[in-house]
Amino acid sequence: MAALVGLAVGPVYVAAQSPPVGARLTYTKVLKGSVPEYEKVVVNADGSGEYDGHALGALPNPQPFHLTESTVQKFFRLAAVLHDFRGVNLESRKRVANLGLKTFEYESDGQDYRCQFNYSTNRVAGQLTNLFESVATVERHIMALHYAMRYDPLGLPHELTLIQIDLDNKSLVDPQLMNGALEKIANDPSVLHFAQLRARHILRQIQSKN
Numbered sequence: 001m002a003a004l005v006g007l008a009v010g011p012v013y014v015a016a017q018s019p020p021v022g023a024r025l026t027y028t029k030v031l032k033g034s035v036p037e038y039e040k041v042v043v044n045a046d047g048s049g050e051y052d053g054h055a056l057g058a059l060p061n062p063q064p065f066h067l068t069e070s071t072v073q074k075f076f077r078l079a080a081v082l083h084d085f086r087g088v089n090l091e092s093r094k095r096v097a098n099l100g101l102k103t104f105e106y107e108s109d110g111q112d113y114r115c116q117f118n119y120s121t122n123r124v125a126g127q128l129t130n131l132f133e134s135v136a137t138v139e140r141h142i143m144a145l146h147y148a149m150r151y152d153p154l155g156l157p158h159e160l161t162l163i164q165i166d167l168d169n170k171s172l173v174d175p176q177l178m179n180g181a182l183e184k185i186a187n188d189p190s191v192l193h194f195a196q197l198r199a200r201h202i203l204r205q206i207q208s209k210n
Contacts, residue, residue, distance in 0.1 A: 028103045051136060071174050
């Protein structure tokens with residue numbers, strides 16, 4: 001039996017256990033004119049998942065990843081506070097600009113619950129949104145590093161600087177997902193020396209927090 005653990009979220013305290021085998025959470029965001037216009041993050045109970053970000057009308061290009069157990073538990077605990085999105089209305093009554101249509105979805109054992117919102121004042125919804133978007137940011141960095149290595153090596157220092165800023169701001173969830181790309185940069189003699197040094201520094205910073 002999975003050990004129970006507690007999660008404090010504002011005034012709410014939830015005793016949560018590991019998510020059911022096969023459970024899945026999905027987050028999508030659609031905002032025309034943004035980059036990317038469509039984003040999707042899937043998190044499975046076993047830690048596997050995928051990220052996809054592209055322009056509306058473009059073909060999907062999902063990229064797999066694997067999150068740590070602690071991060072997966074954070075996702076499912078927050079979803080549990082929101083009753084796994086069953087009968088939940090997260091849309092704020094405030095008049096705000098179009099911030100993108102966001103969808104939370106929970107799937108498990110034949111159950112499928114979802115809710116949509118543009119802007120929400122619900123604290124837990126905000127935490128869950130930030131968690132999904134933090135994973136998306138890591139995946140965008142990985143894609144940008146691979147692109148720069150192949151097509152724009154002179155752009156590597158700029159992308160690495162952006163990663164450093166996000167790390168310093170604690171904006172990245174499971175940043176070790178970037179290790180493969182960073183190690184390739186750090187060990188590639190054809191890459192700018194400055195980029196190699198910055199990649200090594202970032203790697204050390206990530207590893208020191210694991």
